Amino acid sequence: MELIDEYLTITDSPAEGFYSEKRSKFLAFAFHVTTEEEVKNIVAEHRKKYYDARHVCWAYTLGADHSQFRANDDGEPSSTAGKPILGQI
Template sequence: MIESYLTISSASEGFYKEKGSKFLAFAFPVATEDEVRERLEDLRKRYHDARHHCYAYILGAEKGSVRANDDGEPNHSAGDPILGQINSKHLTNVLVVVVRYFGGTKLGVSGLINAYKVSAEDALNNATIEKVYLTHCIRVDYPYESTNEVMRLINDFEIRVKDQVFEVACILKGEVKVTLVQALKEKVQLLKDTGHKLELLVE
């Protein structure tokens, strides 16, 4: 079971120049293909006079969606080197786009591979990499007199609270790491066995 993955926390940029050609690299955290399209469209508008907008992305904790696009460059000379840099840092939910302005001198396939690799690497080196833990959404229903026990659950199981209702009948909604779900279930059952009227729902 996958428990966590690495991604970047915010957008970053890189740059490379070779024989007059400029390679502007942009790395973005993305979660869906719709976000990928939006980022690409934005860059194509901003750099509409560039010859190529080559890119690669990986999506999903299990890296189930992967694509590399050469955008008119020779096959496998742009998208694959960009993708290789994402893979080399073991990242997912990341899009890297390299915008090329042609400088008048052809670089050859090996030159292009190096240029797209180095520019993508520069953008990712300028990014902050973060570890994201997979979580389950939970809901705990409990009487007000069990509030102290629920507060301890929040602390002990690192529950990220999304919403809380404090009334006669209280509700806690939050997220807990997948690795802690089973232990949380066991703790709630232990509390129920000792007289607390807690109900835990894990989505």
């Protein structure tokens, strides 16, 4: 009997979310990516689109084995934004 790994991934359609607390707004976006270059382009687009955002925190993992990953807090206290995002992925 052959064992097959199964996992869930984001489809080709981006997902969005919004949360507000204590006069702060939090926007969330999830994209299907296959390369680090795609990640860099998406982050750059969002920095430009939301130029007035104080922080653009992000994380990604690539491959079924999650061998490539990275998280960025973008000025938030260390490990308080990017790392939790990565944990949810």
